[in-house]
Amino acid sequence: MSGHSGSAETPIVKIRGLHFAHGSRVIFDGIDIDIPRGRVTAIMGPSGTGKTTLLKLIGGQLRPDAGSIEVDGIDVHRLSRRALFQLRMRMGMLFQSGALLTDIDVFENVAYPLREHTDLPESMIRVLVLMKLEAVGLRGAHDLMPAELSGGMARRVALARAIALDPMMVMYDEPFTGQDPISMGVLAKLIRRLNDAVQITSVLVSHDVEETSAIADLIYVISGGKVVEQGTPDQLSISTSDQVRQFMRGLPDGPMRFHYEAPPLVEELLGPGRKP
Amino acid sequence: MLDALARFGRHGMVALERFGRAHLLFLQIVAGITSLLPRPGLLVTQTYSVGVRTLVIVTVSGLFVGMVLGLQGYYVLSQFAAEDSLGVMVAASLVRELGPVVTALLFAGRAGSALTAEIGLMKATEQLSGLEMMAVDPVRRILTPRFFAGLISMPVLAALFSAIGALGGYFVGVGLLGVDDGAFWSQMQAKIDWNEDVINGVIKSLVFGLVCTWIALFQGYDSVPTSEGVSRATTRTVVHSALAVLVLDFVLTAMMFGE
Numbered sequence: 396m397s398g399h400s401g402s403a404e405t406p407i408v409k410i411r412g413l414h415f416a417h418g419s420r421v422i423f424d425g426i427d428i429d430i431p432r433g434r435v436t437a438i439m440g441p442s443g444t445g446k447t448t449l450l451k452l453i454g455g456q457l458r459p460d461a462g463s464i465e466v467d468g469i470d471v472h473r474l475s476r477r478a479l480f481q482l483r484m485r486m487g488m489l490f491q492s493g494a495l496l497t498d499i500d501v502f503e504n505v506a507y508p509l510r511e512h513t514d515l516p517e518s519m520i521r522v523l524v525l526m527k528l529e530a531v532g533l534r535g536a537h538d539l540m541p542a543e544l545s546g547g548m549a550r551r552v553a554l555a556r557a558i559a560l561d562p563m564m565v566m567y568d569e570p571f572t573g574q575d576p577i578s579m580g581v582l583a584k585l586i587r588r589l590n591d592a593v594q595i596t597s598v599l600v601s602h603d604v605e606e607t608s609a610i611a612d613l614i615y616v617i618s619g620g621k622v623v624e625q626g627t628p629d630q631l632s633i634s635t636s637d638q639v640r641q642f643m644r645g646l647p648d649g650p651m652r653f654h655y656e657a658p659p660l661v662e663e664l665l666g667p668g669r670k671p
Numbered sequence: 672m673l674d675a676l677a678r679f680g681r682h683g684m685v686a687l688e689r690f691g692r693a694h695l696l697f698l699q700i701v702a703g704i705t706s707l708l709p710r711p712g713l714l715v716t717q718t719y720s721v722g723v724r725t726l727v728i729v730t731v732s733g734l735f736v737g738m739v740l741g742l743q744g745y746y747v748l749s750q751f752a753a754e755d756s757l758g759v760m761v762a763a764s765l766v767r768e769l770g771p772v773v774t775a776l777l778f779a780g781r782a783g784s785a786l787t788a789e790i791g792l793m794k795a796t797e798q799l800s801g802l803e804m805m806a807v808d809p810v811r812r813i814l815t816p817r818f819f820a821g822l823i824s825m826p827v828l829a830a831l832f833s834a835i836g837a838l839g840g841y842f843v844g845v846g847l848l849g850v851d852d853g854a855f856w857s858q859m860q861a862k863i864d865w866n867e868d869v870i871n872g873v874i875k876s877l878v879f880g881l882v883c884t885w886i887a888l889f890q891g892y893d894s895v896p897t898s899e900g901v902s903r904a905t906t907r908t909v910v911h912s913a914l915a916v917l918v919l920d921f922v923l924t925a926m927m928f929g930e
Binding site: 451454456480481483484486487488490491492494495496497507508511512553556 | 796797798800801803804805806807808
């Protein structure tokens with residue numbers, strides 16, 4: 396499944412002039428992003444900047460208002476539904492919640508894409524599922540139901556499911572959110588190890604600076620609908636951009652506002668328009 | 672005045688758009704029948720979940736509705752010395768009206784609300800998005816089997832409701848109030864017409880099954896993916912289904928039995 400049609404130099408995902416808005420709220424205002432093959436690329440930025448939306452746009456679950464997104468040389472939003480599904484079979488996605496099917500056990504969740512898209516015999520499916528679960532350290536949990544898993548375990552099972560068809564690219568939506576330090580470290584190492592072992596491309600959406608910087612080859616920082624900086628973690632750590640410095644160091648004051656837009660507090664509390 | 676008109680127009684447009692989405696989803700669901708052929712197990716599982724699990728409430732309700740019909744019918748008919756017609760009255764009421772209608776209302780409350788909550792929660796927990804990203808069409812994989820399970824289950828449940836109801840009427844009329852056993856069954860057999868009563872009842876229950884399941888699936892699939900959104904969608908399923916069943920019952924009855 397992981398066959399590539401492009402060369403190693405051409406980016407696997409090429410985003411040009413992407414515009415996207417939710418109603419009147421502009422999420423992306425003409426961004427350009429290149430995601431190189433075989434690397435771990437992180438898309439970072441404060442909450443609400445549209446990082447998850449970007450993954451949904453790449454996966455064809457949302458349509459851009461303007462601009463183009465090419466995955467492996469194919470314009471995602473010009474595809475028929477059938478062709479889009481063919482492309483998605485070469486992409487894996489790890490959702491923030493895991494998105495495991497709750498009425499079937501761990502084994503069946505990982506086996507699900509194999510059963511849906513291949514005619515492999517049951518014995519082969521068993522071997523493949525157990526191998527994928529072994530890769531994420533959960534072979535022993537194959538007969539548990541999703542409700543019996545911790546958040547970290549659920550994400551590791553979801554990761555095993557995402558790589559079941561040996562995709563060319565895996566997209567990770569906030570994999571570290573809500574994880575304890577051990578799970579976070581394990582997941583970070585797992586993402587890097589899977590990327591290096593099978594030469595897939597990893598696209599990581601996160602706002603966890605430390606963990607993401609430790610495993611990413613390339614980082615894009617998004618804020619206010621624009622790409623404000625791109626580079627290796629080392630380059631970003633010495634960036635002179637105020638926005639990047641504020642984000643990477645977690646500073647409360649800076650160009651990225653902590654407070655949602657509102658009239659001055661005094662005016663709201665004591666002004667003529669206050670509610671009794 | 673103009674503002675009110677504009678608001679009314681906006682609400683109308685939203686309702687119309689929603690109605691259109693519901694119809695498009697219906698077409699997608701029905702078109703998905705081809706995906707069921709290689710996987711009949713999906714239909715069997717959902718028929719168990721939608722139909723078999725509704726059996727208890729339907730049979731218990733059918734028994735008591737039949738018993739009440741037996742009691743009320745006896746008191747009315749005895750005033751005209753026509754107690755022997757109790758069997759016809761009970762059976763006709765059940766097969767023509769109460770069987771399909773009450774079963775549909777119970778179905779909407781038990782299976783319809785469960786379907787909406789299940790689909791809505793699958794949406795809220797990104798399971799439907801997860802299927803999409805695994806290149807699996809959630810409409811074909813999740814909605815189509817549930818729709819046909821509802822369509823198959825409703826006539827069977829309505830038939831069971833009517834059969835158990837007739838037994839309830841027999842128990843009260845013959846067992847407790849002394850109506851003649853032979854007259855109860857023979858009049859029922861002689862006066863209940865296969866086409867006029869039974870087939871029309873089956874047609875009604877098929878239509879109710881289609882509408883209730885469609886409403887339940889659409890409300891779940893179109894719900895706002897939050898706890899409040901799923902809760903509202905579940906309520907809407909029960910209310911819309913009940914109204915649709917009662918309105919359609921009038922229309923179908925007028926078409927079937929009107930002059």
